[in-house]
Amino acid sequence: MLKTSRRNFLSAGLVVPVMGATSNMGLWPLSAGLPEKPSNSPVKLDYRTLGHTGLKVTTLGFGCMITSDPSVITRAADLGINYFDTARGYQHGNNERMVGAALGAKRKQIVLSTKSPAGDKASLLKDLDTSLNELKTDYVDIWYLHAKSKPEEIHDDMIEAQQIAKQQGKIRFAGFSTHSGQQQLASWMVQKGAFDVLLVAYNFSMDATMDQAVQTASKAGIGVVGMKVMAGGFRSLKPTDPIYDKLHRDGALLAALKWVINKPGVSTTIPSMTDMDQLDENMKAMGNSLSAGDEKLLAEHLEQIQPFYCRLCGKCDGTCQKGLPVADTLRILTYADGYRQFALARERFQELPAKHAAIRCGDCTECTVSCPNGVRVSDRMARAQELFA
Ligand code: SF4
Numbered sequence: 330m331l332k333t334s335r336r337n338f339l340s341a342g343l344v345v346p347v348m349g350a351t352s353n354m355g356l357w358p359l360s361a362g363l364p365e366k367p368s369n370s371p372v373k374l375d376y377r378t379l380g381h382t383g384l385k386v387t388t389l390g391f392g393c394m395i396t397s398d399p400s401v402i403t404r405a406a407d408l409g410i411n412y413f414d415t416a417r418g419y420q421h422g423n424n425e426r427m428v429g430a431a432l433g434a435k436r437k438q439i440v441l442s443t444k445s446p447a448g449d450k451a452s453l454l455k456d457l458d459t460s461l462n463e464l465k466t467d468y469v470d471i472w473y474l475h476a477k478s479k480p481e482e483i484h485d486d487m488i489e490a491q492q493i494a495k496q497q498g499k500i501r502f503a504g505f506s507t508h509s510g511q512q513q514l515a516s517w518m519v520q521k522g523a524f525d526v527l528l529v530a531y532n533f534s535m536d537a538t539m540d541q542a543v544q545t546a547s548k549a550g551i552g553v554v555g556m557k558v559m560a561g562g563f564r565s566l567k568p569t570d571p572i573y574d575k576l577h578r579d580g581a582l583l584a585a586l587k588w589v590i591n592k593p594g595v596s597t598t599i600p601s602m603t604d605m606d607q608l609d610e611n612m613k614a615m616g617n618s619l620s621a622g623d624e625k626l627l628a629e630h631l632e633q634i635q636p637f638y639c640r641l642c643g644k645c646d647g648t649c650q651k652g653l654p655v656a657d658t659l660r661i662l663t664y665a666d667g668y669r670q671f672a673l674a675r676e677r678f679q680e681l682p683a684k685h686a687a688i689r690c691g692d693c694t695e696c697t698v699s700c701p702n703g704v705r706v707s708d709r710m711a712r713a714q715e716l717f718a
Pocket residue numbers: 638639640641642643644645646655656659699700701702703704706
């Protein structure tokens with residue numbers, strides 16, 4: 330991995346103090362994120378500009394969170410995918426190391442993002458140094474504050490940490506990721522004027538308010554990256570799984586990816602990919618519009634998954650009589666049921682507030698959470714408790 334890039338910029342006097350979200354534009358050579366079209370790519374690559382960052386990214390990116398085989402990541406880069414996302418905490422910190430090793434000599438041709446969940450300036454900056462060390466790079470292109478669901482969770486000193494990191498040349502652009510509360514957060518981030526990129530859960534199960542949130546951000550020049558694009562995935566189900574017949578539908582996940590890629594305002598997407606077959610399948614989404622057949626397939630698929638899949642709309646927030654964080658719990662359950670990542674799901678479940686650990690939905694005579702989207706909340710919550718508590 331090349332470790333000279335930032336030093337070159339520093340020695341050339343190209344990195345100067347910056348305070349605004351866009352004020353480092355032009356200081357980094359955009360060529361560091363420009364695609365080099367590989368001659369051996371079997372599909373047509375499709376690029377978009379990531380908001381005012383100016384970075385040209387393939388509409389299919391790579392979410393590395395659950396990938397264990399580095400050769401899948403390396404092959405994706407060889408095929409021309411140029412946006413890769415990881416985070417400090419993925420796979421107990423091992424994911425960044427694997428991603429750094431997998432991308433190796435490709436570092437200068439790709440756009441690399443990572444995240445930190447830390448809640449204060451000092452911890453964030455410490456995490457960033459660890460990330461750079463693990464990724465074996467001098468800088469990341471985008472550094473996200475990880476998993477924020479309301480503006481109050483993003484303090485000024487956290488934004489200051491991102492600005493300091495820019496000044497130091499350790500990051501090029503700043504953003505945050507969010508699974509819920511996107512509508513409020515999108516407007517807030519535009520007003521705040523401190524961020525370059527929004528990493529947002531976005532898929533075909535979501536309603537028009539999410540379309541608006543994405544467009545609010547993108548119209549303001551904020552780059553939008555879509556995650557959770559397959560609405561729970563359920564790709565890894567095997568025919569022997571009891572819910573296979575209900576949740577598996579040939580072609581639905583490719584259609585789901587096309588749905589997001591074709592949404593106005595989205596620059597790139599980061600589906601998880603664990604093997605070569607998934608990579609090959611997802612590559613087909615680039616440059617293809619959503620057909621009437623795809624829309625029909627997605628409508629049928631949504632009907633099947635809706636009792637199981639929480640679309641993180643937030644409409645049930647605060648309605649559990651025992652105070653359980655329903656959307657967070659159901660999102661975590663998806664890691665096990667949808668992605669087959671039981672260890673990850675249990676780890677995330679155990680990070681939820683300890684005061685809820687002993688609560689069992691089976692002890693409620695009636696569930697006070699009513700999901701307008703048809704999720705069987707008490708059943709799904711009970712399953713999460715059974716699996717992880
Ligand atoms: S359980 Fe239903 S209402 Fe609650 S966040 Fe999920 S989809 Fe929305």
